[in-house]
Amino acid sequence: MQSLDFSCYRNIVILTGAGVSAASGIRPFRGQEGLWNEINPLKSADSSVLQTNPLAIWQLFGTLRTQLETAQPNAAHLTLAKFEAGFSSSQQFTLITQNIDGLHQRAGSRNVIELHGNVNYTRCSNPTCSLTAYLDKSPHKDLLPICQLCNYPLRLDIVLFGEQIPAKKEWLAKRSLRDCDLFIAIGTSGTVWPAANFVRSANYVGAKTIFINLEPMKPKNPYFQEEYLGRAEELLPLLFNIDVTPH
Template identity: 35%
Template sequence: MYNGVRLLLHIHIVASKISRREFSNDMSKFKELLQSAKEVVVLSGAGISAESGIPTYRDQGDLWRTLPSSILNNPGTFREDPGLVWEFYHHRREMALKAQPNAGHIAIAKYAQRHAADKKVTVVTQNIDGLHSRAGAKNVIELHGTLFKTRCTKCNEVLVNTDSPICPALQGKGSETSTQLYSDIPEKDLPHCKKCGALLRPYIVWYGELVESETIKRLEPVISKCNMLLVVGTSSIVYPAAAFPTVMSAGGSTVAEFNIEPAPASTMFDFYFVGPSATTLPVALSD
């Protein structure tokens, strides 16, 4: 069996040894280095989707209704009240379906398309909203899963599902302003597997769960071969993604951050460009 822990341990050890440095905002120099890069990785977080109208947990005080995300993104809560968790994810699915990729998502996708013959561009995203793919990006690794797949709790079959709502019982449910802290939806009316009949769950990495082994397998060559990393809209504090920039920097990759404010790891990077990524990325990725 593949041991994803090996990669996570390596990330932690290397990240702890990186020293601080002075970063630059020289766009011309950045574009010169980007032009010569052959393996480009974009690590994206909630900030890039916030510009499409999807609020970050920080914006919402980490709460849905009065419940913190640590309770809702939790396999234990799903076992106790699967309807409540499905209402939460129905709310998030509907929000994502109404959102549109912004200029930042589109700039990344178009850059990859223009350079398909001379570069490999990989998007590694912590987001679950599917906006990178909808913008046209083809090589996307979704670290934490996606709102638009389900996994069977019994046979583990994973399927794409973009239905709105995902089942009739969720129609009109999921209001974040409701004061109801439990679900009145019977389990039999929630999404079920067409193959074996068992309850379906969102295809999301929840608290206490490890990133999928197949995802880790895809990440290893991306990390080892990368020579230009763009960190976009993420505070770089959630592992394993938190350590990718410092690990890649230690391996000789150029690291450029695009964010509205510096993150704890910003001083370890080569470039830092302040501002909304929908504004900065189209400039940075223009030829």
């Protein structure tokens, strides 16, 4: 496969989804292989469960925390980190991700907007509490952790069903799209939010738009100009012409 020439772009926005983390052993929530086919998200990942059974949320996502102790960033994460590292000071690069695993940062990506939060962080469920989100390795699957400042239950720093994307993150994502000249969606559906909305914005400002995913778009989203199909960890090093093999 021929690599693409990205050298003429000055303001690049990349959106990633579950397809980027699949090769790291992180199971997707949605789609054919998705966890939501086996687990009812309304009983373990809905914001209403914070009131009724908050430990159920820890039990579900605590497993992911444990997996992430040993999971490693794959060639897709490493390619995007190296791509960003090669940028000049006159270029802008924004990586927006739907993933909550933190693997982009572990691979070395710097300007990352985590739309749905990060499962590795814990915060207080009391919106007026002054506790800031902190890195926490414990899965808390057996005992509901309690905030030492206000005695409310602690929660994962992720966006649950029924919750909104934090305003700042949404604003940062929209701002990056406002003047981008290249938008690439990787490992996510091109026909639903956020990719479908983001590509529409990028197309409106005249950006080049590219879709990279294992599955083709169904139906095809006309705002994407190019489509490349395959596994992210195989396609990205080729398309971006970046060597991520360990030396």
